[in-house]
Amino acid sequence: MAKKKHLQVILGLSMLAGITGSFFLKNQKVQAPTLSTKSKFIGSWKGHFINQSTETILEISPKMEFFLNNLPIEGHLLKQSSSKLIFEDHYGYQLIFTLTSNDTLELYDDAEEKIYALQRVVANQIENES
Numbered sequence: 411m412a413k414k415k416h417l418q419v420i421l422g423l424s425m426l427a428g429i430t431g432s433f434f435l436k437n438q439k440v441q442a443p444t445l446s447t448k449s450k451f452i453g454s455w456k457g458h459f460i461n462q463s464t465e466t467i468l469e470i471s472p473k474m475e476f477f478l479n480n481l482p483i484e485g486h487l488l489k490q491s492s493s494k495l496i497f498e499d500h501y502g503y504q505l506i507f508t509l510t511s512n513d514t515l516e517l518y519d520d521a522e523e524k525i526y527a528l529q530r531v532v533a534n535q536i537e538n539e540s
Contacts, residue, residue, distance in 0.1 A: 451509070452472050453530060454469050455515050455529065456531050457528035467479055467531065470495075476505075483497070483505075485497055488504070494507065494509070503519070504520040505517060505518070506518040514530070
């Protein structure tokens with residue numbers, strides 16, 4: 411009889427520990443990405459997009475605003491990590507940006523189901539191309 415009570419106490423404590431642990435995990439806040447994480451993406455990027463003979467310039471501002479050839483892309487940032495940004499446009503399609511190196515960005519366009527390679531643009535490269 412004492413063994414049965416002992417087993418019930420252990421099971422009860424085990425369940426309590428599990429419930430308490432899951433409660434604390436749910437209440438943990440996700441930390442906002444730091445500026446150094448964002449800075450990897452900030453700047454101008456160039457690449458060739460579908461059906462375009464000229465290079466397209468993508469700009470990502472410090473406020474995580476996105477511009478394509480100086481025109482704003484309406485939408486919002488869904489997720490961000492040290493190597494990936496997920497942006498959802500106003501139509502509900504996602505643009506997934508993945509850093510493959512400091513100067514190379516891979517863009518997956520959910521609407522076109524295509525992957526594009528973008529290169530970081532140095533400030534004087536933009537001036538020379540204008």
